[in-house]
Amino acid sequence: MGILGWIVLGLLAGLIAKAIMPGRDPGGIIITLVLGVIGAFVGGFIGRAIFDTDLGSFFEIRTWLLAILGSIILLAIYRLVTGRRAHA
Numbered sequence: 001m002g003i004l005g006w007i008v009l010g011l012l013a014g015l016i017a018k019a020i021m022p023g024r025d026p027g028g029i030i031i032t033l034v035l036g037v038i039g040a041f042v043g044g045f046i047g048r049a050i051f052d053t054d055l056g057s058f059f060e061i062r063t064w065l066l067a068i069l070g071s072i073i074l075l076a077i078y079r080l081v082t083g084r085r086a087h088a
Helices: 003-020 028-049 061-087
Strands: none
Touching (some): 003 028, 028 061
16 A cells, blocks of 8 residues: 555544544644554554554555554543643
8 A cells, every 4th residue: 555545544544533532632633633644554563563464455444443443542642641741
């Protein structure tokens, strides 16, 4: 999958992760989308490290699930870090 495919996949995975984990995020939708793109890469790393599988093509379900999983993890970490900083 090319870099443009990764970006599109990450943007959509970020939106899906936001829908799964609703709430107010510091930084808004732009940060959520950026986290989605980075989350797609994290999901690929998780797939290789834990599940011993590579990402497939753009239209394979495992690719989407791993990208969404990575986006959810990054969104949760981002909320933890920014939540603590806002209250400190």
